[in-house]
Amino acid sequence: MLKAITVKNFKCFKEETKFPLGQLTLLTGINGRGKSTMLQSLLLMRQSIEHNDNGAQLVLNGSCINLGSFNEIRNSNVSREESIIFKYLYEGIGDITENNRFKIFGSAQYSFEENYQDDMVAQIKMIEFDDDIIVKYFDKLDSNTYDSIPYKINSAYQNLSQNQFNFNRSVYKYISDIPEEKKFNGPCHLFKLLPSVPMVGLQNPKGFYSNIYSLNLYKSLYFDKIHYISADRIGPQEFYLKSTLTKFPNVGSKGEFTANLLHKNKDYLVNEQLYRGEDANTLATQTEEWLHQIFDGGKVEITSSNSNILELMFNTSSSKDRFRPANVGFGYHSVLPIVVSGLIAKPGEILIVENPEAHLHPKSQSRLAQFLAKVSSCGVQVLIESHSDHILNALRIAVLDKILNHEDLKILYFQHQAESPVVEITVQPDGSIEEWPEGFFDQMDKDFERLFGI
Numbered sequence: 001m002l003k004a005i006t007v008k009n010f011k012c013f014k015e016e017t018k019f020p021l022g023q024l025t026l027l028t029g030i031n032g033r034g035k036s037t038m039l040q041s042l043l044l045m046r047q048s049i050e051h052n053d054n055g056a057q058l059v060l061n062g063s064c065i066n067l068g069s070f071n072e073i074r075n076s077n078v079s080r081e082e083s084i085i086f087k088y089l090y091e092g093i094g095d096i097t098e099n100n101r102f103k104i105f106g107s108a109q110y111s112f113e114e115n116y117q118d119d120m121v122a123q124i125k126m127i128e129f130d131d132d133i134i135v136k137y138f139d140k141l142d143s144n145t146y147d148s149i150p151y152k153i154n155s156a157y158q159n160l161s162q163n164q165f166n167f168n169r170s171v172y173k174y175i176s177d178i179p180e181e182k183k184f185n186g187p188c189h190l191f192k193l194l195p196s197v198p199m200v201g202l203q204n205p206k207g208f209y210s211n212i213y214s215l216n217l218y219k220s221l222y223f224d225k226i227h228y229i230s231a232d233r234i235g236p237q238e239f240y241l242k243s244t245l246t247k248f249p250n251v252g253s254k255g256e257f258t259a260n261l262l263h264k265n266k267d268y269l270v271n272e273q274l275y276r277g278e279d280a281n282t283l284a285t286q287t288e289e290w291l292h293q294i295f296d297g298g299k300v301e302i303t304s305s306n307s308n309i310l311e312l313m314f315n316t317s318s319s320k321d322r323f324r325p326a327n328v329g330f331g332y333h334s335v336l337p338i339v340v341s342g343l344i345a346k347p348g349e350i351l352i353v354e355n356p357e358a359h360l361h362p363k364s365q366s367r368l369a370q371f372l373a374k375v376s377s378c379g380v381q382v383l384i385e386s387h388s389d390h391i392l393n394a395l396r397i398a399v400l401d402k403i404l405n406h407e408d409l410k411i412l413y414f415q416h417q418a419e420s421p422v423v424e425i426t427v428q429p430d431g432s433i434e435e436w437p438e439g440f441f442d443q444m445d446k447d448f449e450r451l452f453g454i
Helices: 035-051 258-264 283-295 330-344 362-377 389-400 443-452
Strands: 002-008 017-020 024-029 057-059 084-097 100-114 121-138 145-161 164-175 178-188 198-203 209-213 226-229 299-304 309-315 350-354 381-385 409-414 422-425
Touching: 002 035, 017 409, 017 422, 024 035, 024 362, 024 389, 035 057, 035 226, 035 350, 035 381, 145 178, 226 330, 258 283, 258 299, 258 309, 258 330, 283 299, 283 330, 283 362, 330 350, 330 362, 350 362, 362 381, 362 389, 389 409
Parallel strands: 024 381, 024 409, 226 350, 350 381
Antiparallel strands: 002 017, 002 084, 057 121, 084 100, 100 121, 121 145, 145 164, 164 178, 198 209, 299 309, 409 422
């Protein structure tokens, strides 16, 4: 899981700025203060992998976002020689073999520089890892721990040319507080923006050796497993063209693949924790159940013909009638890709939703936020960008109702102050907030004061 993201020299953030993340994170605050910029540090990584999973470049214009040229994303107050920095702090647990596993706390820092041959990409200059790893060894008969060894690993991957990197690594094994150091170096390539070589060979206390591979060690950095629904979602469509699902099934940033995904994966079994009603636990059935929960009524049906066409039909009640999209409120079209994404997202993946409140009545906003809270409780890391106090309050109620632990909910308020552009708002176990910064969902109080003198 990602614990924080730090950016530097990226768009409006010249100085190093850290964004703490929880299992569910709400981004809110003043327009134009960097909420979308923070999310773009993830979306750029995803679309770069989609463009070329063996590449060593940041693709600035792709399936998620279009940011123009490198000069447009580099902070205007830094020199041309300075790198853009993305740093990802993470923690995770993974299995090495059936009788050993590891726990990792670490960070990966990516430095990007201008590509003088193509200003529509950013070249990875260096990747630096700093990790603390605890490897636990178990007896496979009784699963009891018989040894636990801590390691500290520092790695630097320097770009030589194109996708060719040279790595230098120091590994410290701490025994009786006396570090034992081993150094490694050599060439490697990137796969999905991560080193493709084995991370390190670790000695088992019983004399065996185990290899931890980088893709297992850094599973919290699976940048290709990011579901993204932008604020700019498509509205009612007369029909949808049939298409092949992508390698990573998702609804598309505008929700454009929702109908295809629902049609082809209608029998997919969703997480039992998200199960509602008494009917099947399939994607098609549970999509309807959650639409019904959010809107107090909702049916969706996808019809297919022998042609290359899919039709999406709705009903706002439980009757057997079905209506064309144009005859149903925009709210159903806005929510459908969010619900489908939440139902298909797997533990360890990331779900980013911009402005979930669009076109929704306050009650539906609240219920949609509760759905997203339940999705996060299933192990999906959820990031929400919103200006709605109904979304905020629904997440606080999710804490009160024990759907979310208060420590798993992070609320980040983006403000005008240059020295402190982001403030973390702490939520108490009962859902209360004790400190409200100026401008943080206080407009209703100001309006009431003006209207009623209170």
